[in-house]
Amino acid sequence: MSNNSLPLENKVAIVTGGSRGIGAGIAETLASRGAKVAITFASESSKDATEQLVKKIKDFGTSADAITIQADLRDIASAKHIVDTTVKAFGPTIHILVNNAGVAYKGISIGDTSIEDYNSVFDVNVRAVFFMGEAVAPHLPNKGGRIINIGSIFGRDCFAQFPLYCASKAAIEGFTRCWAAELGPKGHTVNQVNPGAVETDMLRGGDSSVANVFKDMTPMENRFGQPQDIADVVAFLSDENARWITGQTISASGGLKMY
Ligand SMILES: NC(=O)c1ccc[n+]([C@@H]2O[C@H](COP(=O)([O-])OP(=O)(O)OC[C@H]3O[C@@H](n4cnc5c(N)ncnc54)[C@H](OP(=O)(O)O)[C@@H]3O)[C@@H](O)[C@H]2O)c1
Incomplete structure (x- = not known):
């Protein structure tokens, strides 16, 4: 690496749910460090914002580059589509996977949850995370690959009427640790970042009085928290300097939860 090169120059990253909120912050921050980023989104309404983010990244005028990939992670075929599209754009090696896309919901009382409710949370927050890992693993570099899962402090806490959300974020900690154990001998790290209350559409879609309690x-x-507070942690974990950290879940919550 020359003195002027960026830390993630020549690295290829996938950031799921990079159209807005935390994911957009992560995509831009990885690109600001030189990475080529495949930014995924699902909704038609997010298309323009995602394309604008790609344009902003291209305008950096560095090694950074970006593409958008529209794919609903509820569709089981989406993981392969995302990986195939990334490989076509940036080549066969994928150095960094950030499993960020996630969904929350209004609380549901015990006894009222339908199988559709269950699937709508678990298909995105758990199944898609798993199959993105499966699809990316064959494309990791010889060593130095990074998988970073975005959980939540609620994966280790309780929140009445939110068992599906809390359990989904706990479930992916299992993936994080087992993948770290399996990929460590090959020189790759796998970690999880658990945000606290971050000011995004997801937080704004919930009960503001509850959110304000978390803020206080x-x-x-x-x-x-702001998306950048999380993005900087993810960028650190993506870097060569984080090579000795694996299998960890980091509470990036301003101390709302201390592990
Ligand atoms: N905000 C918080 O306070 C907070 C706290 C703890 C953890 N987190 C976690 O942080 C991550 C990002 O949250 P956020 O607050 O940035 O959320 P957000 O503002 O609601 O953004 C969610 C992102 O996920 C994508 N997404 C949602 N459903 C999808 C689907 N079916 N297929 C593909 N992509 C989908 C969205 O794409 P579209 O734009 O196309 O809809 C969007 O890019 C989530 O995993 C969340 O659970 C957030």
């Missing part, structure tokens, strides 16, 4: 309970400046 956050030791660091009693504020909401």
Whole structure:
């Protein structure tokens, strides 16, 4: 690496759910460090914002590059489609996978949950994370690959009427640790970042009085997190300097939860 090169120059990354919120922050931050990023989204309404993010990245004028991939992660075929499209654009090696896309919902009382409710959470927050890992694994480099799963502090906490969300984020910690154990001997790291309350559409879609309680309970400046607060942690874990950290779940929550 020359003195002027960026830390993620020549690295290819996939960021799921990179159209807005935390994922958009992660995609832009990885690109600002030189990565070529495949940014996935699902909704037609997010198309313009995702394309604008790609344009912004291309305008960096560095080794960074980006493409958009529209794919609903509820569709079991989406993981292969995302990987095939990334390989076509940037070549056969995928260095970094950030499993960020996720869904929340209004609380559902016990006894009222339908199988559709269950699937709508688990298909995106759990099944898609697993099959993205499966699809990317054969494309990791000889060593130095990175998988980063975005969980939530609620994966290790309780929240009445949100068992599906909490359990989905706990479930992927299992993937994080087992993948770390399997991929470690090959020189790859796998970690999880658990945000606290971050000011995005997901937070705004919930009960603001509850969100404000979390804000007040956050030791660091009693504020909401911003996407950049999470993106900087993900960028660090993506870097060569994080080579000795694997199988970990990091609470990036301003101390709202301390592990
Ligand atoms: N915000 C918080 O306070 C908070 C706290 C803890 C953990 N998290 C986690 O952080 C991650 C990002 O959250 P966020 O707050 O940035 O959420 P957000 O603003 O609601 O954005 C969600 C992202 O996921 C994508 N997505 C949703 N459903 C999808 C599907 N079926 N297929 C493909 N992509 C889909 C969305 O794409 P479209 O734009 O196309 O819809 C969007 O890019 C999630 O895993 C979330 O659980 C968030």
